[in-house]
Amino acid sequence: MAKTTHQDSFDHIRQLMGDFSRDRDWEQFHDPKSLLLALVGEVGELAELFQWLPADQAKDLVAKPELHQRVGEEMGDIILYLVRLADVLEIDLGKATTDKFDSVVERFPTESVKGHAPTKD
Template structure:
């Protein structure tokens, strides 16, 4: 994403607020794929190749802007995500939360 953006001279547009808005745009497209599907049919989406393809594209769009944002902020996404997982494993002890709807993190 960094190379892609530099090659097109697009890094000038990639301040954090603009990147978050772009990410929101892609999250909106992801939401639209699922919005009117009954919850159980949304699950079945995975077996429809055409919808799965589109879901993969929208998820990727969100991911790529997220990666671009992390890069602009000097954040190593892989490292940050691993730290967050470790913190969550400690915070939500299995014996405390098993089978209960997770509290918002």
């Protein structure tokens, strides 16, 4: 499999979020702890949408327009806070993501794991 390449999407969102924060003088509130708690809160909001859905029906239920919209909104919130957190910590999120993906591809060679759930060992 070819190595993944860095994508510009995270950098574009990083710039937008940086401008958004500076324009509102909100950088003072964007310490890593606060951003991480905001990120976790948004993950909680996403989880809440799935909380009582029967597991075997979740995909079909989320395909319905209203819930589909809400799930997308929460995913957007998660990405925004994650990108902002990475920016504050000076982590190149695109590189970190593609580097991690490449290591996962190497760790789980297709011929060894095809059809089997990944295990921790």
